[in-house]
Amino acid sequence: MSDLELPHEAAQPPARPGHASFLYRQLPYIVVLALAICGVAYTNISHKPLVGYWEFLTLAMGVVCVVTEWPKVDERQARFQLILKQALHWGAILVTMNIMLLSGVQQLLPSPATSLVLLMLLALGTFLAGLNLSSVQICFLGIAMAFAVPAIAWFKQSALFLLLGAVLLIGLTLTFWPRRRGERAAALADQD
Numbered sequence: 009m010s011d012l013e014l015p016h017e018a019a020q021p022p023a024r025p026g027h028a029s030f031l032y033r034q035l036p037y038i039v040v041l042a043l044a045i046c047g048v049a050y051t052n053i054s055h056k057p058l059v060g061y062w063e064f065l066t067l068a069m070g071v072v073c074v075v076t077e078w079p080k081v082d083e084r085q086a087r088f089q090l091i092l093k094q095a096l097h098w099g100a101i102l103v104t105m106n107i108m109l110l111s112g113v114q115q116l117l118p119s120p121a122t123s124l125v126l127l128m129l130l131a132l133g134t135f136l137a138g139l140n141l142s143s144v145q146i147c148f149l150g151i152a153m154a155f156a157v158p159a160i161a162w163f164k165q166s167a168l169f170l171l172l173g174a175v176l177l178i179g180l181t182l183t184f185w186p187r188r189r190g191e192r193a194a195a196l197a198d199q200d
Contacts, residue, residue, distance in 0.1 A: 036072045037149045040065070040134075042126055044153050048160050051123035054129060059109055062126045069130065070098035073137050073146060093140065101133035124157050131157070 022131055031038075047061050073094050081087050107113065114122065135150025136144075163170070 034145065036076060037145050040069055040072060041149055041152055041156075043068070044130060045156055045160070048123045048127050048156070055118075062123075063106055066098055066102050066105065066130060066133065069137070070094050070136055073098075073141060073143075076146070077141050077143065094137065097140065097179070098133065101129060105129055113176065124161065127153060128157050175186055 024033055043065055047058055047065065074091055077090055078087065082088055108117075108122065108129070113160055117125065129154030131150050132152060133150070135147055138146030138148070138150055
């Protein structure tokens with residue numbers, strides 16, 4: 009091989025871990041969190057529980073747990089145990105969710121409360137799966153979902169106050185913005 013020819017591996021620049029690769033690795037967790045929050049928001053607006061949606065999201069979280077941990081497990085027996093443990097774990101969460109959706113229980117809870125309870129069950133299941141898998145990302149996702157429950161309840165109660173605060177902030181900005189711009193233009197004219 010001559011000095012001008014490089015092996016194929018040397019011709020490729022080494023992959024640098026950056027912000028894009030970090031976001032790509034975190035994408036499954038971000039998507040699940042966004043879907044969970046969107047499900048609660050939709051239920052709060054429509055006042056109808058999305059039974060199938062929460063079941064789908066629970067199964068999706070189980071798949072995320074298996075897929076993200078799969079490369080860390082080498083042997084066939086360990087991979088089988090990973091799948092079995094996650095199937096049993098998320099199956100128990102699904103059974104608990106379906107108990108909450110029984111008609112006798114539904115008579116006690118309004119639809120928005122049902123969605124928050126289902127999100128809390130999903131958060132608990134996610135956190136416990138993260139502990140079981142020793143995965144910081146999955147634990148954090150469970151904690152984020154759990155904090156979303158009181159945040160959504162608070163936001164719903166405070167929506168009018170937040171809207172009025174935003175209108176006030178926009179009004180103040182519009183009131184004082186032209187003066188600052190005019191003052192800058194006058195100051196620049198005085199400097200010339």
